[in-house]
Every structure is written in structure tokens, then in C-alpha cells.
Amino acid sequence: MTARLRQPALALALLLLAALLSGCTKDSEPHTLRVLASPELVDMEPLLDELKDDTGVELKLDYKATPDLSGPLDGYDLAWPATDRSYLLRLGASGEPAARPESTAVMRSPVVVGLTRDTADRLRRGVPGGRLTWADIADAAAEGSLRFGMADPRRSDTGRAALVGVATAAAGTGRALRTQDVSCDQLRGFRSGQTLTGASSRELIDTYVRRPDAADALIAHESELLTLNAAGKLARPLEIVHPEDGMVLSDFPLLLLNAGEHRAYREVVDWLRRDDVQRDLVRRTWRRPVGQDVPRPAALRGDIGNALSYPDRPEVVRRLMDYYGTPGRDTGDHVVFLLDFSTSMRGPRMAALRAAFADLSGADPSAAGKFARFYRGERLTVVRFAGRVLGERTVTVRGDKDLRALKSFVAGGKFGDDTAVWSALAHGYRNASDALREHPGRPLSIVLMTDGESNAGLSYAEFTRRHARLAPAARSVPTFPVHFGEADAKALRRAADATGGRMVDANSSSLSQAFKEIRGCR
């Protein structure tokens, strides 16, 4: 055998033969798979050439922003979203026993906040320990001192992941969101700070690069913000903050839609998860590796905090999005507060009421308080009543000045005799009718706080007769009674039920707690 090999002529002949034999496979076209991919995966392109060289499989990425792979999937062999959670929720809700596609996580990146240096410094100064939370971001947004950009949760998986993360942090239950946790819109204050959006996070970031003055912060994947910083398109890089109260982690799964391509799929995922590829991937895309002990740059070595649980019910996510509405909407809600200023409120009860208003104006340091506070653009009407209406004041919050004005209106009020609960509520609905005529689309709700039984003015029956005569829009305004002191819980609950609201009990917690509980309910 070796003797034969020493003969150059024979070796050459064998070589030619070998070339001939292997020729049938060598020059064939690469095997091409069509992939529906999240737009931010455009940074994978260079790696895909190597994939083709190494495995003979070519991925043709079709970039589309979709939150849950909705829309036609025909013609796609694979899907590669940032996360498949919303897709799985949709699949589960369809009731079809369809087989779940095989899915393999390829890399990870948490949803984080990128802040301009000045904004980061400013926010940190206001927080003990300087470790920022989503609640701090919401607080600053409500106050009007933070404007941020986030992709549209209706159209982009990144935007949706961000929304769920913020909402989970706002609920503060330490568990996945349930339907009852999103019974009210707790993100109104947060949303009031949103000035930029996009169909995808790529679009969002492009807009921000063109108009960096339009926002102080971006909410997106860590990888996208690090990429943006590294590209040098900003005058100063954004400072990346991993909020202390948790994050949603995307794992960029590759999904096999066309089961006939199973073998090629295996080749691709095995390749993508190879140690050397993962190392390359980290370097090029700033996403975190799924493998162990893959070297990474310093920016990816820090602790990312705790992952938040993702809800497992589609209606929870749907309701979140309904509440969130169209980003960039500039009208805030309108709340009419009907406050009992009868003499029984004198003393500690009045102190509690003032404290509650102070808390809602930004004094409450708790996470729930930061999400529930009054926010810029919100319209607030305060009506003081006893046996009759004692005074009324309406402000649209533009800044601290407006909140101070409201506070002094509540603080400086005189008390009156008697308690005309139903007359006050009828007055509230007159306010509501006027407001709705002026701003038909603006969400409106009534908060009725009283500490005694109605002993003057309209009877409940008379109130319901008047309520029934209102125009439909005004009639459907919900009332949220706050039961305090010796108020008639039964009567208040009846009023809540009749108007589609809900009663809360301030005796079992505090006025401040009760107000927080119904903030955002409508």
C-alpha cells in the first residue's frame, strides 16, 4: 500500500479519481432555509456566512417585527424571534392541539434602560443607594423629568417584553402577573413619559439616533444599547441600567416551523451553540452566551438582577396592551375626587387625607406609590363637600406648581355640617358630563371619599334616577367609593356596582393605601 503511494503518478491518478467521486456533492447549491427573524438580528448576518461555509446550510433572514409570529408563516422553515413567549401564549389560547415547534435558545439579552449620563446621575441622586428600579423610572416619567423611547408592544416582541417587565415590577407581587393584577392601569404615569416609539426596536433606535434630543432614555435589549454605544453614533454613550426590581430576559430561540427540515435545523442549532461560535457571537452582537464559561467583554460580566416571571394567560398580556394603548398619546386621564369635608373629618382623618394627597403627588417612596402617583398631563378635579358642595378646583398637571396648588386646596378647606353623599355624587356626574362634552375621548373616573352616612341632600333613589337620565358616555363613568370612618359600606358598594366601579375600604389599611389601590381603575 505504502509502496503504491510513493509513486507520484498513481497518487495523482487517485487524486483525480477522488475529485471526480466527490464532485457530485461538492459543487451543489447550499441548502437554503427561509427564516422569519426579528429585525434586531440583522447583526447576525456576518456569522451566517460562516454557518454556510461550515454546514452547507444557508439561512435567508426575512426581517419582520412581530410580537407573536402572527401573520402568515407559510414559506418559512424557521422563525427566530427575540422571544417566543407571546407566540406560545397565542398557540396555547388557540385551543388547537398543534404540536409546539422545536425550539432552541441561541443567546440571551435582558430588557434594560439606557439613560443619558446626566439623566442617570440625576435619577441616582434621588434614590437611596443609587440603585435604580423600574419604579424610579416610572416616578421620573410621571413627574415629567424623564422622557423615554420604547418599541410598540403591539407590534414588536421587544416592546412587549419591556411592557410586561415594567407591569410585573409595578404589581410588585414577586410572581407572574395574574388577571387581577392588571385590573387597573398602573402604568399611566410611566406611559406619560414616553416620547419615542417604533414598530421595532431597530426602528426606535434609528429614530433616536436622528433625534437624540427627543428622549433621555431608551428601553430595549441590553445588546441593542451596547451595539448603539459601540457604533459611536451618539455624542455620549448611554449608561446602561439593570433595574433592581427585575428584568425580562429574551433568549432568541430558533424555532423549527417546517418539520421536514429537521436535519438542517439540527445542524444549524448545533453550530450556533458551538463554543467558538458563541464566543464570536458575544463579541459581535453583545448578546450573552447560552453556553457555560464563554469569555465575554466587561460590559457583559455584571449581574443582571432577577428575571421576572412571565404571565401564562394571554388575556393578561392583552389587557396590559389595551391599557397601554397607542404610545405617544398625549392626553392623560381625568379623575374627579369627591372629598367629604364634614366636621367628623376634623383632626386625624383630615391629616390622613392630606397625607394621601401628598403621597399621590410624589411623596410616597414605595414602588407602588411611584407607579400610582399623579402624572404629567393628568387632569384632576377636587370637589369638597359636606351638606352641600363647598368648593371645587380643577388642574391639569404640568409640573410641581399644579400639584402644590391642589395640595393647598385640599389643605386649606373649611369644614361643613351634614353629609350629602348622593348630592355630591350627582355633582360629580355633572362634572363628568361637562368634561366629556369637551374631551369626548378622555378616560374619566370618579373617586368618592366619605366617612359618614348620607344625612342631607338627595336620596340614593333620586341620585339613581338622575344618573339614569345622563348621556351614555357620562353614565358609563365608573365611581370608586372609598369607605372611611362610619360610612355606609353597603350603600357605597351599591353605588360602585351600579356604575361599574369598585369600593375600597380605607379602614382596613389607610386612606393613602385605598387611593393607591384604585389608581388607574376605570
Added chain:
Amino acid sequence: MSDDPRPPTEEPRLTTRLPTRRRPRYPLHVVAAMPLALAGLIALLVSGNTLRPFDRITTVDGKMASKSDYFKDPEVRRLLLKHGIRVDIHRLGSRGIATQSLRGMDVVFPSGQPAARLIRQRQQRSVKAARPFVTPLVLGTFRDYARTLVAAGVARPQRPPGGGETLYYDLDMRGFMRLIEDEETWNGIDFTAHSRRSNDGRVLVRTSSVCESNAAGTYLSILAFVKNDNQAPGTERRNRPARRTAGDPVLDVAAQVKPLINLQGMAADEQADSYFSDEGEAIAPVSLIYEHQFLKHQVDHQKKHGEQDRRRVLLYPSPHALTEPELISLNDDGDRLTTLMETDADLRRRAIELGFRVRFSGEDGTSEQLNAYLREHEVQVPTPNPDQTKVDAPDLAALERIINHVGNCPPPGQDGPR
């Protein structure tokens, strides 16, 4: 064959490759060696039977869950290739395998007996099957969390023989479940006293989907067993007064354990994958995994870093549950693989090296060889079931009802298993 540039563990690609690369760029020395290699190959081809292993290779398509770890192992792949078998893995949860179509498959390898029984029930013919090994269901966690649980009085460290930090803790499931039911958060049970990190999340176990995975279904069995006063739901004697009032004891227990699972929201696949990743502690403080995955990780870690991974530790639930994967053949090709799994000593030896407890002779023979292997590789030997309380799994029908109640699972696939 020594000229083959590929490592010996990798299978030859000639038979299975999809269309190959267009113009590969080889390094110079490879180009230089190529004529020699090709010439050698052709010479062997001309001279006789060298290529026979290549043309005889059978691809066995198999749906499997976590036990794909075994068939993914390069050494296992090499051993199987020696017998002309290549396994193509279709990854799916065990119960998912049992409830969906098996068309096009040669074998299935569910990770536990409930799914295996479902599959066997649906086969028209009697099937060849192998149960090569067992492994306990465990909870993977991190040192700070384990210490927190010890301080909370629900976990106890297993003493390592030479002293020092243990890798293993025994977990009192009843106490642990109480923490979950009492809506405790990690910070609420003093996590910050044992860690530099902070966690306001609820105490909970991350599992894969109960509708699809064996691990989650088995975990449900443990929860249901404990909730039902340490007996399998559905086996109560009629005249026990405590249970008589409830109309349906199985659904009653199911309703009690449901909140313990649903707390986590959406379940996530591949628990071990995320647990062992560098982001593992951020993803989940406690993950439901199998013992073999942990032991394999520790052996690898010891080999790579010269020490055990002391950050990742195991909680052994008490009562405990052993899982028994079953390789079920669906046709002749599958039969070849199952037979091999039962008879080939090398394949079984490799299973031990991958952390499995292999049955050699009788029930008691499962652990000795594994323990010896761990000692040899300087990994602490665990005591998986110190107090010998074993979960009696509910019968299949009862377990299915519990799973469906807790997971609100979709009906089985419409084209059904073949």
C-alpha cells in the same frame, strides 16, 4: 484512518450530509495533506471493506426530552457508530411525545414511566423497550439560596466526608411547600443575610410545562403526595374521615397543588440549560432538573477547573421521586438500538460517566458504580434518599387528571400517535 482530520468522536458525514459547502477554505497544511488522505482513502476503497461501516449506517430518528443528553454525548455517538447507528434527535417534552404523532420516528425516549406507559398503551403491537438507567428528580439551586432555606428550617446539608462545603442538601418538601403557600419572598426569609444579592421574588420552583414534561409531572406527583398526607391521590381508603367530605379526592388534591405551580407563570423548557448557564442564578433561584445533569456538570467542572462548582448545589426533595427513562422501539431500526442499549457494556458504562444510575444486578446495584466514578473524579458522593421516603406515584389515570387540571392542557394531537 489516522489521516482523517476530524476528531474520532465525530461521525462521518458522507452518508448523512445535506448538500455540502460550496468552496471550503482549508488551511494550507490540510491542503498539503489532502492528496495523501484521499489517496489513502481510495486505496483502502480499492483494497476492500473499509467503507463498509459508512454505507451501513442507519439513521434512527427519535423523539426525546432531557435524555437526549445521552444521545448527544460524543462518546455515545462514537460507540453507536461502531455499530452503524446514528441517532437523530427530535427534541420535545416527554408528555408531549406521548400526546403527539410519532409518525416518522423509529424510537422514542420519554424521561419517565408515566409518559412511557402512555406511549406503550397506544401501540398496536407489543414493543421492544429498554430501561437502561434511573435518576432522581432534584432541585438545582445556588449556595446562597440553599443557605437561606437551611436558615428557614426546611433544608439540611449533607455532610461531605472530608468536611468543607457540601454540594447537597436534603429538602423537607412539606416545609418548603409551606413557604410557597405562605407567599414568602426570598428577601422575606432573609435571603439578604446570606447573599450580597437581593431578591424580592416569591419562593418558587421553576419547572418546564406540566403538560409537556416528565420532570414537571413528576414534581406534581411529589406535591400531590405530600398534600395528600403522604399517600398517592386516588388510593385513599374509603372511610378516612378527612377525605370523605371532598367529592373527588384526586381533583381536590390537584386544586391544592395548582397554585404552587402556577405561581411561576409561563413555564420554560430546558430548565437544565438555563440553570447551568452563566446567567442561571438570575434566571431562576430554584430549577427543576435531574440528578444526572448535575453530576455530569460537576464532573465536567472538576475536569475543566480542577475543583467542584461550589456555587451550584442540589436540593434532594424528601419524599423523593426516582425517574426511569424508557427507550421504546417503534420498528426494526428502533429494535436494533434498544437491543444494543440493553446488551452493550460500553454504552452502559458511558451512562454512568454521564451521571446516571445504571441497573446492573438488582435494585441495590444502581449506585455503587456511579459513586465509585464520582469518587474517582473527586466529586462529592450524594445520598439521594436518606430517610427512604419514596413518593408513590398516583396511577396513570389519576396523574393525568392532576396534570390536566393544573396545566389546563390542550387535547392530544389530532393525527394521534400512529
